[in-house]
Amino acid sequence: MTNIVKVIKSGLSTTIQDLGRTRHQIEGFPESGAMDKFEYQLANLLVNNHKNDASLEFVMTGPTLKFECDSFIALTGGQMHAKLNGQRILKNRAIQVNAGSILECGPMETGNYGYIAFSNGGIVTQPVLDSRSTTLRTQMGGIQGRALIAGDNLPIRDSVIMPSLQSRRIDWDVETSNFIRFVKGPHWQMFSDEARKQxxxxxxxxxxxxxxxxxxxxxxxxxxxxxxxxxxxxVFGNIQITRDGSPIVLLADRQTTGGYPVIGTVIKADWSKLVQMKINKDFHFIEVDMDTAMNALVAHQKILNDNYEKWYQGRYVEPIGPLRRNSIKIERLIKNNL
Structure with a gap:
């Protein structure tokens, strides 16, 4: 059986992403990678992947996909309307998918970015500079360096094994807030007291x-x-102030260097909140010190670590879920011949 997922509808700006080309910015290449790294990593964790396995990222509206092999998937990010073979499915949980199934991801009610992770190593396109991430403006990575289009084939590995399947879920939603925390930027002191206060x-x-x-x-x-x-x-989260006095927060596909003064940098624990913030929602910046930023990051990472540990410890607790590849295939074969 061919191990591909066929794109029926592309959704809005759906691209293949991982954690990006973190070691190649010094050579002039954009880092790229997932915009919401927390939700991206959560999706991989749910399907028992490595944190850097490639998944799909989409904006506002997701794709429609047809599976030509067995797999497990997880949807994370903003609240979305998703259906598998016409039945509503929920995000933030591992879901078993059989060959021939059709996944439809509709418009998102909350947030801006959504993710679809595939088990057993994610999407296995050819890496470019140590990453499968798509960089649209340089046409690198992913599938020919572009967003997905109808008719594309996504190569994945088939999968019928998933430990702790029934417990692989988490009660979590995109963080919303009316404040974003930052640490002082390298040019903080260049701004007047009036500008910093404002x-x-x-x-x-x-x-x-x-x-x-x-x-x-x-x-x-x-x-x-x-x-x-x-x-x-x-760096991701730099808050540059342009010549007209407007802030621009630099994100995944940012330029590698910049000449505008950086008044601050959004702390990593708040990247998800910023990236998922809807247009025209009011918020304000709160200055924090490095200790606070580090403690917030540790607390954020603890959510992923604690759930990984829970699912790992529960791998032999009933209901165990699919663990043995051959027995599952034999069971299907028997059923199909009854």
């Missing part, structure tokens, strides 16, 4: 100028430092 006291909204490169924020423009800067390396 930055932390006023409300912002994500504008319609939002994509994988970054989110431009709407708010009262800040006074901008007059000093010219040399270009410096960028």
């Amino acid at each position: 930055f932390t006291q006023q409300s912002y909204r994500v504008s319609e100028q939002m994509d994988r490169m970054g989110y431009r924020l709407n708010g009262t423009p800040l006074p901008v430092p007059s000093k010219n800067l040399l270009s410096e390396g960028t």
Whole structure:
């Protein structure tokens, strides 16, 4: 049986992503990778994958897929309408999928980004610079460096084994908040007291100028430092202030270097909240120190670690779920011949 998933409908900007080209930004290549790294890793964890196995990322509306092999999937990210063979399925749980099944992922009610993980190693396209992530503006990775289109075939490995299948679920939803925490950026002191005070006291909204490169924020423009800067390396979450005083938060497909002053950097524990924030939702920035940022990250990671440990410990607890490949195939063969 061919080990592929066929794309019937592509959804909106559906791409193959992993954790990105983290070691190649110094060579001038965008890091790329999943926009919401927490939800991406959660999807992989649910189907017993390595955290860096490639999955699908989509924006607002997901794809329709036909499975030509057996697999297990997990959907994470914003709240979405999803159906498997016409029956509603829920996100944040491992779901068994048989060959011939059709998965439909409709519009999302909350959040901006959704993820579909496939068991037994995810999507096995050819890596480019140590990553399967798609970078649209450089046409790298994924399938010919582009978003999916109808008729594409996604190569996966068939899978009929999943320990702790019944317990692989988590009560979790996209984080929503009216604040985003940040640490001072390298150019914090270049901004006037007035600009720093305004930055932390006023409300912002994500504008319609939002994509994988970054989110431009709407708010009262800040006074901008007059000093010219040399270009410096960028990181996910950098808050650059442009010449017109508007903040841009740099994200997965950001440029590798930038010359705008960086007033702050969004802490890693709040990346998911920012990436999933809807257009025109009011929020404000809160400054925190490095200790607070690290503690928040540890607490965030603990959610993944605790659930992994729970599922691992429960792998032999009834109901065990599919564990033995040959016995499952024999059982199906017998049923088909009755």
